[in-house]
Amino acid sequence: MYGTFRVAQLSDTHFLEAGNDPEGGHSYDTSEAFEAVLADLGRQPDIDLVVVTGDIADHGRPEQYEIAAAAFERLPAPVCVCPGNHDRDRTFRAAFVSPELHTPRITQHGPWAFVFADSNAGAMTPDDTGRLVDPPGEERLHRNGSLGEQETAWLQAVAAGHDADHVFVWVHHPPDANVPMANDAAYTGEWEQVAAVCPKIRGFGAGHTHIPSTYTFEGRPVFVSPAFKNNFDLEASTWLPPGYRTYDFRPDGTVTSEVHLVDDDRWPRRSFGRTLRSLFMGEISFNELAEIVARRAGDDPAASV
Numbered sequence: 001m002y003g004t005f006r007v008a009q010l011s012d013t014h015f016l017e018a019g020n021d022p023e024g025g026h027s028y029d030t031s032e033a034f035e036a037v038l039a040d041l042g043r044q045p046d047i048d049l050v051v052v053t054g055d056i057a058d059h060g061r062p063e064q065y066e067i068a069a070a071a072f073e074r075l076p077a078p079v080c081v082c083p084g085n086h087d088r089d090r091t092f093r094a095a096f097v098s099p100e101l102h103t104p105r106i107t108q109h110g111p112w113a114f115v116f117a118d119s120n121a122g123a124m125t126p127d128d129t130g131r132l133v134d135p136p137g138e139e140r141l142h143r144n145g146s147l148g149e150q151e152t153a154w155l156q157a158v159a160a161g162h163d164a165d166h167v168f169v170w171v172h173h174p175p176d177a178n179v180p181m182a183n184d185a186a187y188t189g190e191w192e193q194v195a196a197v198c199p200k201i202r203g204f205g206a207g208h209t210h211i212p213s214t215y216t217f218e219g220r221p222v223f224v225s226p227a228f229k230n231n232f233d234l235e236a237s238t239w240l241p242p243g244y245r246t247y248d249f250r251p252d253g254t255v256t257s258e259v260h261l262v263d264d265d266r267w268p269r270r271s272f273g274r275t276l277r278s279l280f281m282g283e284i285s286f287n288e289l290a291e292i293v294a295r296r297a298g299d300d301p302a303a304s305v
């Protein structure tokens with residue numbers, strides 16, 4: 001007889017090199033956020049596994065991964081990590097080598113199979129050996145999700161063909177994101193192709209938006225995790241503290257999840273303005289936001305956007 005399998009999900013940890021100010025001091029100190037989350041997580045009973053859904057490093061640099069790996073080794077259970085658009089394929093692959101840190105494609109836990117999708121795969125190119133690698137440049141940093149043909153076919157094969165009773169997908173970019181900024185019709189179409197042939201998929205655990213929420217895609221729940229750097233409540237138009245999610249995977253194929261936020265004076269739930277809302281609603285780009293912030297430099301731009 002199988003019992004409930006309990007997972008903690010962290011996402012968008014965005015670790016920086018020691019001493020670096022996140023976004024010039026306008027974002028949370030992600031190492032401080034990690035300490036607060038770790039302390040809260042220590043009070044959760046019976047965590048069997050921790051999953052981290054991408055944007056591990058803020059710019060995919062080796063020292064950022066060293067700090068991330070040292071932090072993840074302190075988590076209370078084995079850790080499985082998948083990449084986000086702020087990660088880089090070479091440094092990401094080299095980062096998690098200790099026995100408790102894994103970058104699997106698929107794992108099994110009783111009647112559940114966990115599939116770890118790479119939502120950056122569609123923007124990567126094959127090297128001489130056929131392995132997907134990042135194209136040159138920094139374009140990956142603000143990219144939407146893209147599975148591409150190879151990853152879509154792989155997901156269809158493993159999620160439909162696995163002999164587990166239930167499948168759950170962990171992925172950085174949420175399918176059919178409920179935040180216009182992050183909603184990409186082509187990417188959602190790729191997931192529709194996967195969902196259509198994979199009836200065992202019971203849900204998705206994602207990150208990327210930095211706006212924790214739960215919604216439904218193709219009849220399955222999508223759980224979006226809080227981030228460690230810049231976390232928001234779109235309905236209330238406020239910043240949110242950093243946080244994480246817990247999940248209960250039951251043998252009957254049901255899954256429930258809860259958001260945990262680590263409220264603290266360091267990250268008050270202050271209001272954000274029209275400019276940030278315009279970014280989330282897809283009305284302006286990251287570059288346009290950066291230009292607006294630069295113009296307002298010196299007037300506490302984080303509070304005014």
Ligand SMILES: [Fe+2]
Pocket residue numbers: 012014055084086208210227
């Ligand atoms: Fe992120």
